[in-house]
Amino acid sequence: MKFNELQTSPSKSPLRVGRGIAAGRGKTAGRGTKGQGSRKSGSVRAGFEGGQMPLYMRIPKLRGFKSHRSVTETIYTSQLDAIKKGVVDNQAAFEAGLASSPHVNLKVLLGGEITSKKDVKLQSASAGAVQAITKAGGNFTAVNRLARSTKKKSTES
Numbered sequence: 001m002k003f004n005e006l007q008t009s010p011s012k013s014p015l016r017v018g019r020g021i022a023a024g025r026g027k028t029a030g031r032g033t034k035g036q037g038s039r040k041s042g043s044v045r046a047g048f049e050g051g052q053m054p055l056y057m058r059i060p061k062l063r064g065f066k067s068h069r070s071v072t073e074t075i076y077t078s079q080l081d082a083i084k085k086g087v088v089d090n091q092a093a094f095e096a097g098l099a100s101s102p103h104v105n106l107k108v109l110l111g112g113e114i115t116s117k118k119d120v121k122l123q124s125a126s127a128g129a130v131q132a133i134t135k136a137g138g139n140f141t142a143v144n145r146l147a148r149s150t151k152k153k154s155t156e157s
Contacts, residue, residue: 078112
């Protein structure tokens, strides 16, 4: 007989516990004597410590969370006149001090008059702001946010 020719049963039959001393698993049926684990419904939930304050409740918790959502900053139509060139984009808004970074989402809202013709290329604008921009002779185009440049790690040693 070879090892690969052995015939095996698909599953083991369960142990018949609590059938007397001669059976090998009699009397307490492998549960030990007394206590919660010896009872019929002796299982406890994960993390239960017998009434003692559980570890997951004893340790301090970290508060809050860090949101990875990109920030949207607002620019009002009256502020567009602060940008000298005719094209208003993320870089121009950053250089004029209207945005904290050229890599944030910018939205134009209606707030005040726009006097000069501007070609606005930002992420979004309200309907009233688009109407004010076109009334002044400019136009609005929705573009994607300016992506940050990824730094490549140098492999030189």
